[in-house]
Amino acid sequence: MGETEDQQTAEQPEQAQAKEFNPRELRVSDAEREHVVGLLQKAIGRGMLDLDEFTERTDIALAARNRGQLNAVLADLPGLTHRDAVPVQQYAQPAYPDPAGYPPPPPAPRQWGSGQHLELKSHGSTLKRSGRWLVPPHVSVRNKYGETKLDFTEAQVLEPVVQVDLDTKWGSVELVIPEGAAVDVNAINEIKWGSLEDKTNTNGYAGTPRFVLTGRVHGGSLTIRHPRRGFFG
Secondary structure, eight states, X not given: OOOOHHHHHHXXXXXXXXXXXXXXXXXXXXXXHHHHHHHHHHHHHTTSSOHHHHHHHHHHHHHOOBHHHHHHTTTTSTTOOOTTSOOGGGSSSOSSOOGGGSOOOOSSOOOOOTTOOEEEEEESSEEEEOSSOEXXXXXXXXXXXXXXXXXXXXXXXXXXXXEEEEEEESOEEEEEOOTTOEEEEEEEEEXXXXXXXXXXXXXXXXXXXXXXXXXXXXXXXXXXXXXXXXXXX
16 A cells, blocks of 8 residues: 555655754864864963863863864853854754853953962872973972973963972972973072983073973982984984
8 A cells, every 4th residue: 555645744854854964063173173272272361261171171172073062162252263163052952151142352361370370299109291281381390209291392381481390309300392492490499419401402592482490309300301203303
């Protein structure tokens, strides 16, 4: 028996629904992810995000596979939108409010205060930072009987000058700075039963970013170097 007219009519909406495409599912490229991370950097500079929020959203943006996931990290940030992302109001249930109704962002960016810094502690253990991590203008390293390695090669440095305050006792600290950067170790006030080795030979020279080291190295080692080149580098 052939299908009745009612059966054919009932199947048509299902067929039409199967052909619909949600713009949120459009795949995103590495360039789009990098663009959104740049917008998140502007947001933290304007005081709309703190360090933890920036790190969390950056991880989401870099792992995003489609525009819905990518735009979600920007939707509640006024004045910051992904140039190619689908507007939030088109979503059925947006993760954040529609930014269109927000007032424009404040004209002046936030200035970092002396108390806003990153403190890293290592006691009898190994602590490493590498890859894409956020570097505020002030970093404190507290190392006791441990090992600390800070690789700034791919880090997102917020200011051209970064103060790194060291308090190292019977531990080792290794700093890897990118090509074109420089260090200043003249403010290290104590090296006792320890060593300081600057393999970059950039102390006192101009460079961006510039890492100004202060504090002490007691019974340990401080090594500063550029990233190791490949076999054909």
